[in-house]
Amino acid sequence: MLKPPQNDAEVAQTLGLRAKPKRPFPSRHGFLSLFALLALVGGYYYWQTMMVARTPRFEVSQAKRGNLTVTVTATGTLQPVNTVEVGAEISGRLERVPVDFNAHVKKGETLAEIDTKQLRAQVERSEAGLEAAEAGIKQAQATLLEASQNAKRAEQLAGSKLIPEQELDAARATLARSEAAVASAKAQVTVSRALLNADRTNLEKAVIRSPIDGIVLARKVEPGQTVAATFQTPILFKLAEDLTRMKLIVNVDEADVGMVREAQSATFRVDAYPDREFSARITSVRNEPLTVQGVVSYEAILTVDNSEELLRPGMTATSTIRTETRTNVLLVPNAALRFVPPGATLPTLPEAAMAGREATPSYVWILRDTKPAPVRVKKGITDGRFTEMLSGEVAAGMKLLVDLAAKGK
Secondary structure: OOOOOOOHHHHHHHHOOOOOOOOOOOOHHHHHHHHHHHHHHHHHHHHHHHHHHHOOOEEEEEOEEEEEEEEEEEEEEEEEOOEEEEEOOOOEEEEEOOOOOOOEEOOOOEEEEEOOHHHHHHHHHHHHHHHHHHHHHHHHHHHHHHHHHHHHHHHHHHHOOOOOHHHHHHHHHHHHHHHHHHHHHHHHHHHHHHHHHHHHHHHHHOEEEOOOOEEEEEEOOOOOOEEOOOOOOOEEEEEEOOOOEEEEEEEEEOOOHHHOOOOOEEEEEEOOEEEEEEEEEEEEEEEEEEEEOOEEEEEEEEEEEOOOOOOOOOOEEEEEEEEEEEEEEEEEEHHHHHOOOOOOOOOOOOHHHHOOOOOOOEEEEEEEOOEEEEEEEEEEEEOOOEEEEEEEOOOOOOEEEEEEOOOOO
16 A cells, blocks of 8 residues: 655655755845845935925916006095085075076076065165265255355455454354365265165175076075074085086095106096996195094095086095006016015125115025025016016016915925
């Protein structure tokens, strides 16, 4: 009876096959060498990852050529170019008010009438007083004529020694009094005529007329109302001369007023027409300061074409005044002028190099060999987003650093 094979070698021998040699099991030193190799490779990749993570990444923006407009924003209100307040110079009861709000009136047109009964009575009394004064002149002249003749006879008789000297003196005194009475009567006529003219003027003032061609903005009285002009003139109407031309009065901040000048163009918007922009032009900048809660501003007057009559007095407007304009200039984003890479240091210029230059040099930053490098520039005007470059080594299309890139980008 055959014995069964006990291992792989006996099986192979029984089948006539060559047995595979047995591989030796790795030693302890082999394991340590493999572990050291894996640790070295992992450490290298970890170091590379950390270096990449520590290297800052930047957001960039390009310099470009374009147009630049510097503007100043100010708010104010629309007003008529010429506004007239019409009042009453005499007291009385309003008998008629023929005009209303928004009525177009001509110069000299009646706006209101005050009851004239008492005024007419005063005119008639003054006329009678003038007539009495004129009659007084005639009476005084007749008395003067009589006194003159008596004085002549007295002088003749006194020359013939027919009357005493005392009677001659009395005749001369009577003549002088008669002459004075004539002068007084003439003065009374002048006074009476002046009183009559004043009463007639008051009668004319009872009819309140428009001093201009315009439109009625406000009517503050009603028929039957009594107006009293004892201490001050009561305002009855407010007229605007022409609403097809208006003015916009805006308050310009003291920090911006140095850039605002006459003849500059502007645009403005009002809440009534939010999608429409209106044109205006500055006519004057006032020197008187306005201080409100410690904030100083100056009034600028702008003329407005309102031929469509869309704008109304009192509307609040926000204006944009164009102070300066540059065309086809090199523009740099303001973010590039503000940004300084972390840990970066700016170059120090010697005093000789700083002569005639701005006290604080301006720089922008670019990537040079993957590292931030400063580029000195000379700034011009700015609109708050871009700044004009007057000189420097910046060209259109150059990529400028503006910020650190956010993680994950």
